[in-house]
Amino acid sequence: MKKNKFLLLVASFLAVLFIAPTHANADTVNVYFFRSSTCPHCQAAQEFFSELQEDEEYKDLFVVKDFEVSSVKNSNLMTDAAEIMGDTASGVPYIVIGDQSFVGYSSSSDEEIKTAIKETYENESFVDPLAELMTDFDSGSDDGLIIVGILVAVIAVVGVGLFFARKDTEKIEKSIASEEKKEEEKNAEVKEEAVKEEKTAVKKNTSKKTTTKKNNNTTKKTAATKKKKKKK
Numbered sequence: 139m140k141k142n143k144f145l146l147l148v149a150s151f152l153a154v155l156f157i158a159p160t161h162a163n164a165d166t167v168n169v170y171f172f173r174s175s176t177c178p179h180c181q182a183a184q185e186f187f188s189e190l191q192e193d194e195e196y197k198d199l200f201v202v203k204d205f206e207v208s209s210v211k212n213s214n215l216m217t218d219a220a221e222i223m224g225d226t227a228s229g230v231p232y233i234v235i236g237d238q239s240f241v242g243y244s245s246s247s248d249e250e251i252k253t254a255i256k257e258t259y260e261n262e263s264f265v266d267p268l269a270e271l272m273t274d275f276d277s278g279s280d281d282g283l284i285i286v287g288i289l290v291a292v293i294a295v296v297g298v299g300l301f302f303a304r305k306d307t308e309k310i311e312k313s314i315a316s317e318e319k320k321e322e323e324k325n326a327e328v329k330e331e332a333v334k335e336e337k338t339a340v341k342k343n344t345s346k347k348t349t350t351k352k353n354n355n356t357t358k359k360t361a362a363t364k365k366k367k368k369k370k
Contacts, residue, residue, distance in 0.1 A: 167200040167258045168266060170234040172207050172216040172227075180231045183243040186251075196252065199259045200235075203272070215275055219268055237267060 171187065173180035184204075190196050205212040207230055220227035223239045233240040233251070236258030240247055258264055266272075 166198070167235065167255050168268070168272075169200050169202045169255065170205070170219060170268060170272075171202050172205045172212070172219070172230055172232040174207055174230045177230050179243045182245070183231045183233065186243075186245075186248060190252070196255060200255045215271070218271055222267055222271060234268060236261070236264060 169187065171183065173184065187202050190200075191202070205215060207213045207216055216230075216232055217227045219234055220232060220239070223234055223237075225232075225239050225241060229242070231240075231243045233243065235251065235254040238250075238254045240251065
């Protein structure tokens with residue numbers, strides 16, 4: 139019963155850990171950043187966002203949604219996002235902040251990007267134009283994550299089951315070994331008792347033979363004495 143509860147607890151924990159989706163703070167601005175790892179302008183933009191996330195004035199205003207477009211799925215997502223924004227996804231970096239988009243990047247765009255983040259954050263009635271697209275995208279990602287989570291949970295449960303099965307096997311083996319040892323000790327005691335009985339029997343036979351021999355000698359002596367007396 140305890141083992142079953144433990145297995146259920148492990149499965150539940152892993153299911154929550156791997157399956158439950160995570161969401162960013164709803165009060166922050168989503169900065170959608172489509173990039174390529176081989177693009178120098180993308181690397182420059184990435185460094186800018188990293189520095190901005192350390193800035194006391196801006197660090198709590200936005201969160202970067204980073205998409206590496208080398209994967210077909212992310213590349214298609216950029217195309218769909220650009221279409222919604224009225225752009226042509228001709229290259230990277232491609233950045234969407236609120237209702238503004240930036241095709242390409244240079245340091246001269248820093249202030250425009252910062253202004254777009256602040257204005258979007260301060261606009262309480264703002265509706266993210268890419269929200270529905272990203273929800274559908276995240277749902278597709280979650281499907282894969284759910285499968286991975288389930289597989290991990292199953293593997294964990296099987297692993298724990300094998301662990302306990304091994305423990306039970308070891309317990310049985312120890313029990314068998316203990317019984318075999320007791321049987322060996324019992325056989326040794328029986329053998330030892332048999333040896334003792336054999337030695338006792340040998341001693342009794344030896345004593346009997348000695349007594350018989352003495353009696354025979356005594357009888358011979360008595361007969362010889364009587365014979366001598368007759369001759370006299």
